Amino acid sequence: MGLFDFLRDPASRWVAEPGLKIEVDLEAASVCGVRLGSRASALSKLGPPSNPAPTKQGSYFWNPLGIGATTTKEILDYYIITIHPLDDDDGLQPFTGTLLRAGKPLDLGPASRVEDVVRVLGEPWYDYVDDEDPDVTRTLFYETRALEWTVEFLKAGTLGGIELITPPSLGNPQTRKYVKCEKPWPPA
Numbered sequence: 038m039g040l041f042d043f044l045r046d047p048a049s050r051w052v053a054e055p056g057l058k059i060e061v062d063l064e065a066a067s068v069c070g071v072r073l074g075s076r077a078s079a080l081s082k083l084g085p086p087s088n089p090a091p092t093k094q095g096s097y098f099w100n101p102l103g104i105g106a107t108t109t110k111e112i113l114d115y116y117i118i119t120i121h122p123l124d125d126d127d128g129l130q131p132f133t134g135t136l137l138r139a140g141k142p143l144d145l146g147p148a149s150r151v152e153d154v155v156r157v158l159g160e161p162w163y164d165y166v167d168d169e170d171p172d173v174t175r176t177l178f179y180e181t182r183a184l185e186w187t188v189e190f191l192k193a194g195t196l197g198g199i200e201l202i203t204p205p206s207l208g209n210p211q212t213r214k215y216v217k218c219e220k221p222w223p224p225a
Contacts (some may be wrong), residue, residue, distance in 0.1 A: 053084030057132030096162040103132030149196040
């Protein structure tokens with residue numbers, strides 16, 4: 038142990054669990070069994086994050102896995118699963134793990150289009166189209182009172198990424214206004 042090791046971010050000491058199956062369960066809102074609402078340190082099984090000072094920043098990225106997470110007061114509140122990295126995603130690789138719903142594999146991947154997602158996940162609570170965004174032009178919002186899945190599509194029409202968020206961003210009236218959602222909150 039070096040003299041200044043106490044200055045290192047605690048996450049830099051995390052050790053990847055050998056043979057860990059990389060799985061994201063939408064229904065459980067979990068990455069490798071670690072649910073939103075858990076302490077960030079529960080993700081230590083993924084190994085050290087790719088970004089510097091993740092604990093201080095409250096943002097954790099595992100670029101080779103295509104996974105990101107954010108926290109509020111060290112409690113996980115957001116996962117992003119990158120299916121197609123954008124040009125400015127600085128070293129982020131596509132997610133190569135398994136997407137699950139209630140423990141069952143989902144037939145979704147880089148070639149998936151809106152109709153594929155709707156076939157697998159059902160109709161979204163809200164469908165937002167933004168023709169002015171140069172990258173993500175359509176977002177499907179799947180809502181409950183406590184959890185949101187956002188499924189983003191690139192300009193080419195293919196799946197770009199999936200986000201799991203608690204509390205739901207559409208619970209905020211300003212966000213609903215921004216995406217032109219006039220549906221009453223909370224969802225039924």
